[in-house]
Amino acid sequence: MRHTAIPHASAQPRTAKEVKTNDRLLTVEEAAERLGTGVRFIRRLIQERRIRYVKLGKPVRIPTTAIDAYIAEHTVPTLREARSHFGKAA
Secondary structure (H helix, E strand, C coil): CCCCCCHHHCCCCCCCCCCCCCCCEECHHHHHHHHCCCHHHHHHHHHCCCCCCEECCCCEEEEHHHHHHHHHHCCCCCHHHHHCCCCCCC
């Protein structure tokens, strides 16, 4: 059995939910501007495969849904929201 150099990069079939053809594809610079970060941070997210991206030959594009999903995953709830999950004390 042959192992790939990057275990998480194995070829898995993509579902229709993952690939949206009507998504706007952002350049690395546009994604950095949208997140309010530098280009270097976006490139590191891509390198570490912490964000979905589309590779078009050498250029890399990031779907807007990937940016939205990244923001949703890394949004920290307020203390009030976190406490609302617990029941009231007797």
